[in-house]
Amino acid sequence: MEILSTAFLLFLVLDPVGNIPAFLVVLSHVPPERHARILVREMLIALATLVVFLLFGQYILAALQVSYGSLGVAGGIIMLLIAIRMVFPSPKGSAPEELDGEPFIVPLAIPLVAGPAAMATLMVLMARRPDEWPQWLAAVFLAWAVSGAILLSAERLGRLLGKRTLNAIERLMGLILTAVAVEMFINGVGQAYQKIVHSP
16 A cells, blocks of 8 residues: 555656647657657656656765755655646646757656656655665556556547546545655655754
């Protein structure tokens, strides 16, 4: 159950439904027969990035001398900003500018899939319970696989559900993510406070 709940949290952070319009815009000038190959490649790059931050994020924190409390506060703020954008999208839309040629790494893999909120979430998970990394890794693969399946079907889902339905789903996911972001922020503040209280 913990793997499923963590995978659901990561699924919300990855926001594949909200990324469907952005993916369609970025791939609009690429031949349709190349879409599936590009999406698989970008999703694999995103997966590799997420796994690196999951397994080695704690060493990055140690090198930067960033406390777990600070990371929790920062991750909660980033996640909250993304959740607010999901609930109250910009009138101009969240799709990136059209690119010339075939996209590579940016913006599909990073930051649309493996964005700052996903990276911060993974580092917070590892910071809290590093011994349970196999569970977190399984959750990453599960959330990534479901997100990849949705994005591979982006064109079909866009036609089937329509813009209004996609917006409604994204706003619902944003509401859930808002609560998760607030909880992460509160936990981060608590950890930072405990560190201050117990510091010599």
